[in-house]
Amino acid sequence: MSGADIRYWTATPGGPLRGTLRVPGDKSISHRAVMLGALAEGVTRIRGFLEGEDTRATARVFAQMGVRIEAPSDGERLVHGVGLHGLRAPVQALDCGNAGTGMRLLAGVLAGQRFDSVLVGDASLTRRPMRRVIDPLVAMGARIDSQDGLPPLQVHGGAVLHGLEATPDVASAQVKSAILLAGLYAQGETAVLEPHPTRDYTERMLSAFGWPIEFSPGRARLSGGHALRAIDVDVPADFSSAAFFLVAASLVPGSELTLERVGVNPRRTGLLHVLQAMGADIEVRPAGEQGGEPVADLHVRHAPLHGIEVPVAHVPDMIDEFPALFVAAACASGRTVVRGAAELRVKESDRIKSMAAGLRALGVRVDETPDGATVHGGPLQAGVIDSVGDHRIAMSFAIAGQCAQGPVRIADTANVATSFPGFVALAQGAGMGLADA
Ligand SMILES: O=C(O)C1=C[C@@H](OP(=O)(O)O)[C@@H](O)[C@H](O)C1
Ligand SMILES: C=C(OP(=O)(O)O)C(=O)O
Numbered sequence: 001m002s003g004a005d006i007r008y009w010t011a012t013p014g015g016p017l018r019g020t021l022r023v024p025g026d027k028s029i030s031h032r033a034v035m036l037g038a039l040a041e042g043v044t045r046i047r048g049f050l051e052g053e054d055t056r057a058t059a060r061v062f063a064q065m066g067v068r069i070e071a072p073s074d075g076e077r078l079v080h081g082v083g084l085h086g087l088r089a090p091v092q093a094l095d096c097g098n099a100g101t102g103m104r105l106l107a108g109v110l111a112g113q114r115f116d117s118v119l120v121g122d123a124s125l126t127r128r129p130m131r132r133v134i135d136p137l138v139a140m141g142a143r144i145d146s147q148d149g150l151p152p153l154q155v156h157g158g159a160v161l162h163g164l165e166a167t168p169d170v171a172s173a174q175v176k177s178a179i180l181l182a183g184l185y186a187q188g189e190t191a192v193l194e195p196h197p198t199r200d201y202t203e204r205m206l207s208a209f210g211w212p213i214e215f216s217p218g219r220a221r222l223s224g225g226h227a228l229r230a231i232d233v234d235v236p237a238d239f240s241s242a243a244f245f246l247v248a249a250s251l252v253p254g255s256e257l258t259l260e261r262v263g264v265n266p267r268r269t270g271l272l273h274v275l276q277a278m279g280a281d282i283e284v285r286p287a288g289e290q291g292g293e294p295v296a297d298l299h300v301r302h303a304p305l306h307g308i309e310v311p312v313a314h315v316p317d318m319i320d321e322f323p324a325l326f327v328a329a330a331c332a333s334g335r336t337v338v339r340g341a342a343e344l345r346v347k348e349s350d351r352i353k354s355m356a357a358g359l360r361a362l363g364v365r366v367d368e369t370p371d372g373a374t375v376h377g378g379p380l381q382a383g384v385i386d387s388v389g390d391h392r393i394a395m396s397f398a399i400a401g402q403c404a405q406g407p408v409r410i411a412d413t414a415n416v417a418t419s420f421p422g423f424v425a426l427a428q429g430a431g432m433g434l435a436d437a
Pocket of ligand 2: 098101392
């Protein structure tokens, strides 16, 4: 990106956050709804689809393989499924943009096709490790080439896949999902036994699309040779997007905010438990089910936070929320210790390094470790932050700016559109001091 293209935000304390907000649709569910809708028989109607760059990239990839996807209104998609074997060979490389989820799950789908394909991504995605999906898929019979386990991935068509009992070392829903999606095309049974349970959206959605699957936390098992039948998918609001507002309203005196109909799958709500343990006042008001997922209105009021040792068992259930947690920790009294979170180093950026650098620029002491950090709460000063093109880093420092003693200027914020289009307007509407300049 040339200097002239870099977008900046300026975050300043704006006063209490108030009102009722609905954040955009869940990213993980939106990716999967397009994928399974494309491979199903019939027309899948998606409501609450995340209009983010990551999920739109996934929709474009399936359009390149002959799937008709209509967008009758904002957040709505009609996916005209082509059936499990109906995808067509793409003419060009399939561009997943910034999305690890898109690329890793697609690798599983493409491993079972008759045609060759190439998966590419942006500069950040091109640095992210793919061996974690390549190795189990190759063990199932797939043929995938890469340079040192990094994108682009060349997926060769016509491989005969067989089922496998996979025991990945890393707790990753993306790895589990890639294996299960390849398992749809495999002979025999495919099982995944995880080192720690991760989000189970692929399992729940396969079942809703009529594919026989057995699953329980940390375990999933299915066989090839069935069919997917189109359904309607009503996507709940994304907990990871709501997280920024949970932290901001907890930190800013006088705040009282309700986040409506947020997906509260237990594999996503680790931050809720951790913030509550730090003293946050968050009430979870169950609001039934949406798209087969539990949803709740989250009512948050300002409360003073104190540092804690984050229980390692919560780490996979809050993996995308650590940047926001680091800000909560910086504004809390005492120390917050994070361990067992080495996965943060292989996200859109090295999120331990990016958050430590940004917080230090605001005068906060952060001691990094290979798998976490200790954040010492204290006053935040004015400063300039580089988001390094990582959406969650940019939004986290917008929250930090609400508690700082002077303006926090954040460089390179355009990437927020990957997961949270409309963040600035929603944040301003809630009362945050945030200028897109
Ligand atoms: O399966 C998914 O939709 C996701 C899984 C997580 O990644 P890992 O599987 O790498 O932990 C998460 O960080 C990502 O934002 C979405
Ligand atoms: C890690 C993330 O997404 P992905 O892996 O899909 O790029 C994220 O959204 O924080």
